[in-house]
Amino acid sequence: MNTTADPISGVAEDSLFQSERYGSYAYEVPVTSGAYTVRLHLAELYWEGAGERTFDLLVEGQVELEEIDLFSQAGHDGAFNHVVEEVVVNDGTLNIELEGKQDAGTLSGFAVYSADGQLDTSVPEPSCKGYVGITYDDGPVTNTSTLVNLLKEHNLTPVTWFVWGERIGGSTAIIEQMMSVGEVQNHSFTHPDLTTLSYQQVYDQLERTSQALQDAGAPAPTLYRPPYGTQNATTQRAAADLGLRAIIWDVDSADWNSASTASIVNAARDLQDGQIMLMHDGYNTTNDAVAQIAADLEARGLCPGRIDPASGRAVAP
Numbered sequence: 001m002n003t004t005a006d007p008i009s010g011v012a013e014d015s016l017f018q019s020e021r022y023g024s025y026a027y028e029v030p031v032t033s034g035a036y037t038v039r040l041h042l043a044e045l046y047w048e049g050a051g052e053r054t055f056d057l058l059v060e061g062q063v064e065l066e067e068i069d070l071f072s073q074a075g076h077d078g079a080f081n082h083v084v085e086e087v088v089v090n091d092g093t094l095n096i097e098l099e100g101k102q103d104a105g106t107l108s109g110f111a112v113y114s115a116d117g118q119l120d121t122s123v124p125e126p127s128c129k130g131y132v133g134i135t136y137d138d139g140p141v142t143n144t145s146t147l148v149n150l151l152k153e154h155n156l157t158p159v160t161w162f163v164w165g166e167r168i169g170g171s172t173a174i175i176e177q178m179m180s181v182g183e184v185q186n187h188s189f190t191h192p193d194l195t196t197l198s199y200q201q202v203y204d205q206l207e208r209t210s211q212a213l214q215d216a217g218a219p220a221p222t223l224y225r226p227p228y229g230t231q232n233a234t235t236q237r238a239a240a241d242l243g244l245r246a247i248i249w250d251v252d253s254a255d256w257n258s259a260s261t262a263s264i265v266n267a268a269r270d271l272q273d274g275q276i277m278l279m280h281d282g283y284n285t286t287n288d289a290v291a292q293i294a295a296d297l298e299a300r301g302l303c304p305g306r307i308d309p310a311s312g313r314a315v316a317p
């Protein structure tokens with residue numbers, strides 16, 4: 001028996017399903033007779049190698065996934081989603097069964113939609129178990145709108161942008177776009193190592209950027225990220241005088257250092273509740289990671305949040 005106190009998303013009565021029988025088990029979802037779409041959320045949360053767990057997954061008696069190996073499909077902690085359309089239920093119960101081949105089957109969650117696309121009311125939407133700070137530095141750049149659209153498409157919002165002041169160039173349109181998916185905050189005006197500058201120079205770098213953001217229609221920034229993450233007593237004093245809290249990061253995507261999309265996706269799997277991840281605006285590798293990062297966070301019950309200026313941690317938006 002393997003039990004967990006974690007809520008299983010997409011199940012009306014958690015207690016019915018939170019103990020699994022080793023090997024095979026089944027979900028019985030009460031629904032009115034009709035046709036449904038079933039979205040299955042799977043992830044390998046335990047094993048760290050291929051071939052350690054394989055199982056069949058059946059919906060209404062039909063094999064939908066045969067000897068699926070989640071690690072091979074999506075790695076450790078990676079999301080694997082599968083949609084089954086046109087599931088016809090005649091007996092008032094929608095059955096989902098897992099039959100273990102190697103080790104037991106595992107299912108992170110599921111949602112059942114009626115034919116008109118509405119989430120069936122008997123199955124609540126997954127909730128957030130925690131929040132993470134998704135941050136993009138150094139924009140705006142020429143293809144910022146590509147990233148904005150990807151973030152919208154995959155619901156990886158809100159994010160926090162640390163904007164390079166000089167690059168705003170008086171453009172309210174691009175700042176407006178960035179604000180449509182999150183908050184715009186301060187990343188200095190010309191991106192120097194602030195620890196090499198005088199108090200007045202640091203103050204000017206930050207003050208000019210906060211002003212440029214407000215001129216472009218943004219609220220007064222409350223956060224700043226020092227370029228290269230470097231700080232000293234002088235930068236801390238200037239930032240404090242401007243009411244800005246320094247935000248570094250817990251997880252570095254290393255996209256600035258030619259990390260591959262797979263490596264960026266993998267880095268995001270280290271994120272824990274409250275933590276913050278560093279990425280950059282402008283890299284195709286970073287943009288290509290958005291879909292999988294969004295799916296992985298969802299599978300782990302984590303949601304993007306805003307960064308709280310009081311605590312410096314990611315919190316509910």
Ligand code: ZN
Nearest residue numbers: 137138227228
């Ligand atoms: Zn930067």
